[in-house]
Amino acid sequence: MDKLAIWAVVESKPGKENEVEEFLKSAQPLAVREPGTTCWYAVRIGPSKFGIFDTFADDSGRDAHLTGEIAKALFAKAPQLFLKEPEINKLIILAAKTPTAAKQASGHGD
Helix, strand or coil, X not given: CCCEEEEEEEEECCCCHHHHHHHHHHCHXXXXXXXXXXXXXEEECCCCEEEEEEEECCHHHHHHHHCCHHHHHXXXXXXXXXXXXXXXXXXXXXXXXXXXXXXXXXXXXC
């Protein structure tokens, strides 16, 4: 089970909602190329609020993500797209239900 996560929240400037959505969607291939990022989700929370949720097995994966291409792009785009700096929260995962964890719990995982 992954032990660490990041929950980032951004709020788009008025009229920039579609640009923020497209920007977040465009980051998905970058997340795929990060070996230490186990799971990555970009979500829309409301009309102008968005989030990114990532999970990691260890500190090195999380640190690599925080200094990687997605983070660089997020902060580079912040002045033109967001009302304020992205809110970045480092989380510790206490429990989870994932397809991998479910297979391991049932004895069917390798």
